[in-house]
Amino acid sequence: MAQFNHRNIEILQNLNYEVHVAANFTHYGTLSGKSNQKFIDWLYKKGVAVHDVSIRRGFGKLLDNVNALLEINKLMKQEQFSFIHVHTPIASVLGRVIALKNKVPVLYTAHGFHFSKTSNKINWIIFPIEWTLSFFTKQLIVINQEDYGFAKRHLHAKYINYQAGVGINFNLLKSATISEHIEAKKTLLEKFDIPENARIIVSVGELTTRKNHRVVIEAIKKLGRSDVHYVIAGKGYLLSYLKNLAIELDLESQVHFMNYTTAIRRLNLAADVAVLPSLREGLSRAGLESIRDGVYLLGADIRGIKDYIVNDQVGRTFNPYDSEELATLLVKTIDMKRTKLNQESVDKLMIFDRKNIDKQMRDVYKKMGTGNDNRLRNTVGR
Incomplete structure (x- = not known):
């Protein structure tokens, strides 16, 4: 969904996937309008299918996110995806709920759990949601050591990997x-x-x-x-x-x-x-x-x-x-x-170098694309 970087798309295409990107390209957060349009243009140039969905940050945008659920559900029914890759907290919740309904395996990259040793106690209200949805996550990627240790102890994705971010040159x-x-x-x-x-x-x-x-x-x-x-x-x-x-x-x-x-x-x-x-x-x-x-x-x-x-x-x-x-x-x-x-x-x-990260992502994408004949089993993890 959001935070999908250019290299991930190229890796998927090199593996002969047809790639779709679903994100809110109308309300694009802290990006500049120019950067947002530049990314859209790049996606079209690469032959990526672009879907503008109404996902909004924060639970306060409830109506938009209810609409996004309907949009994502329609998209999954139309396209019959081999798997989906979700990133941001709200997108990961919506994506996994609809993926379960449509029996689509999910890869979730958690860019830092909102609950952590130093976060406000109110942030821990999200934990029961994350814990429940982890049962329906085939592959979880976490990007720091604290989250990796926590995920291994408390979450239930079928596979849990540590990956040192998105990669720097x-x-x-x-x-x-x-x-x-x-x-x-x-x-x-x-x-x-x-x-x-x-x-x-x-x-x-x-x-x-x-x-x-x-x-x-x-x-x-x-x-x-x-x-x-x-x-x-x-x-x-x-x-x-x-x-x-x-x-x-x-x-x-x-x-x-x-x-x-x-x-x-x-x-x-x-x-x-x-x-x-x-x-x-x-x-x-x-x-x-x-x-x-x-x-x-x-x-x-x-x-x-x-x-x-x-x-x-x-x-x-x-x-x-x-x-x-x-x-x-x-x-x-x-x-x-x-x-x-x-x-x-x-x-x-060098663990943070993009060549190392790209190799890890290539291996993960290969694994996500195999064994999807029994889609329900892959969707519900263990």
């Missing part, structure tokens, strides 16, 4: 140079009229409570340095709040909002430090990309971030509720020079 790690860093930083300074001697902190993520940019702004206040500037790439409902917080803390000239951008590598190349302060993540791509682009990462000490901060050469973790701890880490790291990761660090990170 770590070959780019070897190509980043100091000259690229200097050039990218110069461009960023000019864009926001930042002084030449400034130190740059970047964060990539939606402007939401979960992404927790507030703690970084508060930490910068504690630094007491006018030469430290913070650039946030993303859009969301907290834009006005974060702007007002910067004004309230007398940091208006030091906090800059970039809106949604696809030029993440250029942003990371310009940075002196990247901060990923999220309160909850599945396996944040933003953090992996910052490491790949050669910037030191300070990440929240939560699942889905600490998985890839493999040692102090890559980055360090902090309590995402503690701006004092983050400020202390910034004091130690903001003036550090960029250095190449040693081979030991690179070897540890």
Whole structure:
């Protein structure tokens, strides 16, 4: 459904599948309209069947999601799919319910369970739903070690695999140079009229409570340095709040909002430090990309971030509720020079490389496409 990446589609087509993508292309979340249209155009170019369905994030969009159930049910009856691959929480619930009705095997990639050791207690209301539907899931993929351990202990999918995210091109790690860093930083300074001697902190993520940019702004206040500037790439409902917080803390000239951008590598190349302060993540791509682009990462000490901060050469973790701890880490790291990761660090990170992930996905798709003669047995898992 949603979050289907380009490489998965190409893998399926190389395996001679006819691929359909069903997602809400009308209300497309935090993507830009341009990016949404670019993806649609790419799908049509690849010969993928595109279905615009009314799935909406959150249980509050009940009517839309009831309509989506009917749309998905009609689609499954028409197309007689060999299997379906669902991703986001609401889509995974709707998809599995209708797949059970139509006896279609399901592959579910959980991009971070909403219930975790650090999540709010209210999030655990989802667990009974996930537990029940796991009986009707042929293949579950989880993308961080905490979720993998939990799934193995408590869920009942026929197969449960750990996969380290959607894959990052770590070959780019070897190509980043100091000259690229200097050039990218110069461009960023000019864009926001930042002084030449400034130190740059970047964060990539939606402007939401979960992404927790507030703690970084508060930490910068504690630094007491006018030469430290913070650039946030993303859009969301907290834009006005974060702007007002910067004004309230007398940091208006030091906090800059970039809106949604696809030029993440250029942003990371310009940075002196990247901060990923999220309160909850599945396996944040933003953090992996910052490491790949050669910037030191300070990440929240939560699942889905600490998985890839493999040692102090890559980055360090902090309590995402503690701006004092983050400020202390910034004091130690903001003036550090960029250095190449040693081979030991690179070897540890290669589990997240897209070649490794693509091989795993190819094997999973092959397995999903076999033995579907008894579709009901495959649908209900064990």
